[in-house]
Amino acid sequence: PKRPPVVFHWFPFIGSAVTYGIDPYVFFRQCRAKYGDVFTFVLMGRKITAYLGVKGNDFLFNGKLADLSAEEAYSHLTTPVFGKDVVYDVPNHVLMEHKKFIKSGLGFDQFRAYVPLIVNEMHDFLAKAPTWGPGKSGVADLLATMPVMTIYTASRTLQGEEVRAGFNAGFADLYHDLDQGFTPINFIFPWLPLPRNKRRDRAHNIMAETYLNIIKKRRAAHENPGTDMIWTLMGSRYRDGRPLKDHEIANMMIALLMAGQHTSAATIMWILSLLGSKPEVIEMLYEEQKRVFGKELRPLDFDSYKDLHLVNYVIREALRLHPPIHSIMRKVKRNLAVPGTKIVIPAGHHLLAAPGVTATDEEFFAHAKDFDPERWNSRVNEDEGDVERVDYGYGLVTKGAASPFLPFGAGRHRCIGEQFATMHLCTLVSTFVREYKWTTVGGVPKVDYSSMVALPLGPVKIAWERRE
């Protein structure tokens, strides 16, 4: 057996941090050409072994619990932000139960109610937002507006009315402080005594308190339980019959806010920029709206979303080119042999998979760099194909993850927010297409890898014109 080849670097502790940090995909491709699919690089004292390609995706996503740990890879970053006793601060079997509870609050009944709420929030926001407003045309700054709009729409739906109202009154600043704790620097140097870590902890405590008060108030009012996420979690029971503790609910809500906000905000910005670079696709989307909702464009309804094929292809294509999460990590718990090779990945390394590499590989996608939504016409449900499915406790998920397109992951840690995100994005895109035409100013932006998700590098501007 031999160890994976080590990527050459000049400085022992820093290792490849700079090249990886600037553009992980360029770094991965260069290393792959030199060392093959499996190689180790040093990142601020940590040994990270990347396993690229569809086999690498499968190796990580479907690894055994005893071999690979997500908690040990992520907890130092996530626990101070989300709080104790949720996500990576609990044993995996507890996370699986939590995911089941959350999933039960993400059903079609909820989505039906969410669509008009999202449209209303968008209208309220865009009417007043700088660079948008009531005029006939303008140049919108997406980086300055889309993250705010996403937090309003996501919080009004997933988080409920009280939390949405809080964003008008001081919650936004708190959220910002909390968010500042969710950065690559906190991933790499969790122990740094940064002043903003104090602000992060304060923000967490105040936000958690807000949720705790909402829960208390609801209990005291003896109202009939509703169907929003807080009510769903308040009514959930562990397998042994125990209800969730209030702080578990509060911290799960904070985790959901973070999980859905960054990924969806990044994706809507990419979608608008990519579409603005091919305005003919915007017109095709407009035609699709008329086909599905009639010439008069009756209000959006969730049950018709399955017929919006092109919108769905656009979302897929944006996620193919710009998956928000570029590096998926696990801590290696035991020496792991890489099948078909002599390589053994040593315990103590971090294992990394990057499904974004296969998603932009010519081997799987012709003209892989092009934004071509219609390519999905002939390859529907790429990640769901004819593969084995297993139930880790929160519903069936794909197991044989030998797919080149996995923006939502696979296996026990697979995303449970995919349907919500798709409904959310479908509503945003449909509303934009119905009401505006636009072109991207200055070409499709480059990628900013310095934040937790792959954001477009500013300025990200579109020139919009209101439809008659």
Ligand code: HEM
């Ligand atoms: C997990 C992507 C939206 C909640 C994941 C993972 C990926 C991902 C790649 C797997 C991480 C890993 O294996 O280490 C995305 C993308 C989104 C999105 C691309 C939107 C475009 C959401 C939303 C929610 C959410 C809206 C909440 C409603 C979660 C949760 C997990 C997860 C709870 C499970 C973490 C685990 O089991 O370790 N997501 N996500 N995500 N996501 Fe999402």
